[in-house]
Amino acid sequence: MGVSLSLSAQxxxxxxxxxxxxxxxxxxxxxxxVERVLPEVERIRAAGAPVLFxxxxxxxxxxxxxxxxxxxxTARHIAAVGSPWFAQDCAYCFWQEGHGYSTQLxxxxxxxxxxxxxxxxxxxxxxVKAAVPVTVAIEPPPMTFVVGHMPLFTFFGRLAREAxxxxxxxxGHLVSWEMASGQRVLDTIADLPCDRVIEVxxxxxxxxxxxxGPVYVDMHESTILDDVWAMLEAMLPLLPNVxxxxxxxxxxxxxxxxxxxxxxxGLVRERSASPALVASVVQQEPAP
Amino acid sequence: xxxxxxxxxxxxxxxxxxxxxxxxxxxxSALAGRGLGDDALRDFAAIRPEALTLDASMRAGFILxxxxxxYPLSFSLVSSxxxxxxxxxxxxxxQTMRTGPLQRLVTFxxxxxxxxxxxxxxxxxxxxxxISILDAEIGMAWTSAALKLELLSxxxxxxxxxxxxxxxxxxxxxxxxxxxxxxxxSHAVLKAGLCAATGASLWRQLSRQPLSVAxxxxxxxxxxxRILVARAVVAQPSRCEPVTEHRTVELxxxxxxLLGHVNGSASVAGILQQLGQAGxxxxxxxxxxxxxxxxxxxxxxxxxx
Numbered sequence: 001m002g003v004s005l006s007l008s009a010q011x012x013x014x015x016x017x018x019x020x021x022x023x024x025x026x027x028x029x030x031x032x033x034v035e036r037v038l039p040e041v042e043r044i045r046a047a048g049a050p051v052l053f054x055x056x057x058x059x060x061x062x063x064x065x066x067x068x069x070x071x072x073x074t075a076r077h078i079a080a081v082g083s084p085w086f087a088q089d090c091a092y093c094f095w096q097e098g099h100g101y102s103t104q105l106x107x108x109x110x111x112x113x114x115x116x117x118x119x120x121x122x123x124x125x126x127x128v129k130a131a132v133p134v135t136v137a138i139e140p141p142p143m144t145f146v147v148g149h150m151p152l153f154t155f156f157g158r159l160a161r162e163a164x165x166x167x168x169x170x171x172g173h174l175v176s177w178e179m180a181s182g183q184r185v186l187d188t189i190a191d192l193p194c195d196r197v198i199e200v201x202x203x204x205x206x207x208x209x210x211x212x213g214p215v216y217v218d219m220h221e222s223t224i225l226d227d228v229w230a231m232l233e234a235m236l237p238l239l240p241n242v243x244x245x246x247x248x249x250x251x252x253x254x255x256x257x258x259x260x261x262x263x264x265x266g267l268v269r270e271r272s273a274s275p276a277l278v279a280s281v282v283q284q285e286p287a288p
Numbered sequence: 289x290x291x292x293x294x295x296x297x298x299x300x301x302x303x304x305x306x307x308x309x310x311x312x313x314x315x316x317s318a319l320a321g322r323g324l325g326d327d328a329l330r331d332f333a334a335i336r337p338e339a340l341t342l343d344a345s346m347r348a349g350f351i352l353x354x355x356x357x358x359y360p361l362s363f364s365l366v367s368s369x370x371x372x373x374x375x376x377x378x379x380x381x382x383q384t385m386r387t388g389p390l391q392r393l394v395t396f397x398x399x400x401x402x403x404x405x406x407x408x409x410x411x412x413x414x415x416x417x418x419i420s421i422l423d424a425e426i427g428m429a430w431t432s433a434a435l436k437l438e439l440l441s442x443x444x445x446x447x448x449x450x451x452x453x454x455x456x457x458x459x460x461x462x463x464x465x466x467x468x469x470x471x472x473x474s475h476a477v478l479k480a481g482l483c484a485a486t487g488a489s490l491w492r493q494l495s496r497q498p499l500s501v502a503x504x505x506x507x508x509x510x511x512x513x514r515i516l517v518a519r520a521v522v523a524q525p526s527r528c529e530p531v532t533e534h535r536t537v538e539l540x541x542x543x544x545x546l547l548g549h550v551n552g553s554a555s556v557a558g559i560l561q562q563l564g565q566a567g568x569x570x571x572x573x574x575x576x577x578x579x580x581x582x583x584x585x586x587x588x589x590x591x592x593x
Contacts, residue, residue, distance in 0.1 A: 031529070032526070032528045032529070033524070033526045033528065033529075035524075036524060062291075062295060063291060063292050063295060067528075069527045069528055070528050073526075073527065073528050094389070095299065095385075095386075097386060097387065097388045097389060098388050098389045098390070099528070100389045100529065101529070103350065103351075103354055104351070104354070104389055104392070105347065105351075105385075106346065106347030106348065106349075106350035106351045107346075107347065107350055109298070109302070112291070112294055112295070112298065112331060113331075113334075114291075114327075114331050116290055116291040116294075117291055117294075120291060144339050144340075144342060144343035144346070145335045145336055145339040145340045145343055146334050146335065147294070147298060147331050147332055147334055147335055148331040148334060149330070149331065149334055180336060180339060181334065208342055210336075210338040210339065210342070211338065212336055212337075212338050212339075213336075215336070215338075215339045215342055217342075217346070
């Protein structure tokens, strides 16, 4: 059980790690150059928590290839911080004009959900796998709208199998796709290789009402919506190999983060199909 | 290739407001004539139009919150114009977004300037003052982009050197990555008067509460013109995305005409001599020499051998 935070910002990752019931790992985005984050990462590791590097500058889809320089920097970063795997949203972070962070497009631009796009995504994942020294996990991104009719789990299931990579599922992102597409993720659960899901994310968001129905907007500094809790409760029993459950809580206060972790531990104990995840939660509980 | 075409159409739907409005109105028929086959067109039929509109708006907002870090004074001033922040949003379009990332801020600022020049102001002077502030920020964006381009192209940059002992006598030139613009007041005074917040917070604040015309005019009426000389320097090197910052020196407005003589052939001593012959007193000459020394110490002058 861990948290995703902005380094050098509140809430303080180390204060959370050192508190009883706090996160057992810290995930962060940060910049490609490891020197820019190493002091904060080493603070966290010295407090006893490993870190997971989860940036936003790799194209895991589309026709715009990743720069060798950026991939080399990523590999160097992963090795320096000891991130056990490398995960990021499967989305466009940059366009053909040049490699960069997703902020240059505002935020992630989701992949087109069709066969041609799937083939390019496989190529992009293989391109990254060839460069980094750890398992690559790809994550369906947040989707305000969708282009293409291939069901989400069909696209990502085939991507994971054919690129031979792991998966990370963000519960809010799944809700966003359902609202954007009008479809249900569980309708095609058979297409998802559930044993490849090694990490789960949960985070806050908001619903924007429109005449055609609600649109889910990913907002980590907001509370977790009921739809998202419900998605977690539905998915946990289906995922036998989850190694990490991460509460993305950038911008939330310390007390809210701790309360969120407590609720998540309860859900994991009740519903998770992953023995490793359940064991880690039980291990963290105070002795009776 | 169909996917490449689909990518371009998706990009245009997000950043071409006119196309997006036609799409919201007419659906996929708005995309006809772009070389997309029936299957490719059908993919776009999955888009909820109002969701696309919301996404485009949020996306532009996030991009502007990034741009605001480089154009804080300009953003604040533009928010006080009749079109307000909408004028800023209009510049986040396909033309700006299809500029390379290193040049994008410069393109945005240059296009914004063209629009601001056409806006109504109380006087020609007020328009000129607003443009001078925009020019200062464009200049810094330009030198920052030029420096990053040099770094990423693998070229070695001139090393920082001490000011030579005989700097007064040596021919002087403006150093690379230096910009200069005349401001109506010191940068700090303008910042304090125009920007109640910084960075992304300033964008959020201006979106909710634009600068008033009265506040704009009050700040611009403070008549204490300075020349802002800024030099882009490397803060954090990288082969991916170097970080640059600016060293700045502010000098009296009169220095602007003197900088025109710093062309690699004249020395500072020569410039001072000419000023003396034109009637400048010792106090003024001392002040001018001190100003040039400040520029030299900040690496804004170079002394080619």
